[in-house]
Amino acid sequence: MNKPAVTVTNQDGSVINADSIRKLYGDFIAVAGITLRVEPGETYGLLGPNGAGKTTTMRMLAGLSPVDSGSITVSGIDVIKDNRAVREVMGVVTQHDGLDNGLTVFQNLFLFGFLAGQSRKDAKYRAHQVLEFFGLRERSKDNTYELSGGMKRRLAIARSMMSSPQVIVMDEPSTGLDPQSRNRVWEELAILKDAGVTVLLSTHYMEEATVLCDRLSIIDHGKILDEGSPEQMIERHAPREVAQMRVTPAALRKVREYLDTHSINFREVGALVSVTGVNGERPDLSGLEDVEGVCTSYRVGNLEDVFLAITGKELRD
Ligand SMILES: Nc1ncnc2c1ncn2[C@@H]1O[C@H](COP(=O)(O)OP(=O)(O)OP(=O)(O)O)[C@@H](O)[C@H]1O
Numbered sequence: 469m470n471k472p473a474v475t476v477t478n479q480d481g482s483v484i485n486a487d488s489i490r491k492l493y494g495d496f497i498a499v500a501g502i503t504l505r506v507e508p509g510e511t512y513g514l515l516g517p518n519g520a521g522k523t524t525t526m527r528m529l530a531g532l533s534p535v536d537s538g539s540i541t542v543s544g545i546d547v548i549k550d551n552r553a554v555r556e557v558m559g560v561v562t563q564h565d566g567l568d569n570g571l572t573v574f575q576n577l578f579l580f581g582f583l584a585g586q587s588r589k590d591a592k593y594r595a596h597q598v599l600e601f602f603g604l605r606e607r608s609k610d611n612t613y614e615l616s617g618g619m620k621r622r623l624a625i626a627r628s629m630m631s632s633p634q635v636i637v638m639d640e641p642s643t644g645l646d647p648q649s650r651n652r653v654w655e656e657l658a659i660l661k662d663a664g665v666t667v668l669l670s671t672h673y674m675e676e677a678t679v680l681c682d683r684l685s686i687i688d689h690g691k692i693l694d695e696g697s698p699e700q701m702i703e704r705h706a707p708r709e710v711a712q713m714r715v716t717p718a719a720l721r722k723v724r725e726y727l728d729t730h731s732i733n734f735r736e737v738g739a740l741v742s743v744t745g746v747n748g749e750r751p752d753l754s755g756l757e758d759v760e761g762v763c764t765s766y767r768v769g770n771l772e773d774v775f776l777a778i779t780g781k782e783l784r785d
């Protein structure tokens with residue numbers, strides 16, 4: 469597939485530069501002054517719980533929703549002044565696919581290109597290229613409503629590539645997909661990255677953020693709470709080690725009592741009790757070694773712990 473033209477950057481060398489953007493719905497502040505820069509070829513993630521303001525932020529960056537204040541430049545284009553021009557350089561994959569279910573796979577691609585200003589001939593040519601690239605050739609004549617969720621997502625990503633964008637904004641590209649389809653989406657994103665495309669994505673999946681993102685920010689209540697590479701964020705906020713105990717219902721009371729009386733921090737998620745020690749070091753659980761129904765293993769800190777430490781919420785809600 470054609471590589472995108474050399475990425476045009478902003479004056480400061482970034483591809484996306486948002487400064488103090490805000491969005492209000494009536495009195496409610498959905499985005500409360502977000503500032504971020506995405507560098508050429510970078511994959512940048514927005515991690516946040518439901519309602520954090522991810523979609524609102526991305527829609528403003530893509531020129532799909534007006535800002536109340538602040539400034540946005542994408543590839544040298546002032547998005548606030550010229551929200552049409554930004555669509556020529558930016559691909560968008562929205563949270564809900566927005567595919568036309570009444571059309572075939574090919575028609576969805578073709579029409580998108582055509583409506584974006586490509587000639588019939590160019591749109592047709594590009595649609596065939598994109599079908600090939602995303603392994604959708606065999607499905608090209610199928611009705612879109614017949615596709616599985618994973619295939620629809622693939623088509624939505626494929627469609628965002630119709631204009632050979634230098635930068636793509638993807639709102640939860642793999643939400644609702646089974647692990648296999650999710651892996652496939654990750655492979656596609658890795659290919660885009662190799663081709664030099666700059667990607668801004670939002671996600672609820674820690675693994676997705678860890679695998680794909682060069683940098684990410686954690687947002688809640690319309691604000692960035694911290695930003696960095698996954699490794700930096702883990703270093704800053706996660707414990708070095710977390711003990712995970714699988715506890716049978718019969719043993720649970722004993723385990724809780726032990727942890728409470730020893731003032732050890734813990735949280736329960738399903739059948740797992742996660743325990744962190746003082747200063748993030750390995751906790752001392754020797755007193756539970758002989759308790760029947762407790763199986764303890766240790767893992768290193770991860771983005772899920774970062775998220776919990778920063779927002780006080782579980783990543784999966
Ligand atoms: N059109 C609207 N009118 C009023 N409030 C809105 C509108 N769109 C979003 N909101 C509110 O703004 C806040 C941020 O919403 P947004 O969709 O950006 O969150 P999100 O981080 O994308 O969440 P999710 O993970 O659930 O997709 C939410 O409280 C939401 O209810």
Ligand SMILES: [Mg+2]
Pocket residue numbers: 522523524563639
């Ligand atoms: Mg959203």
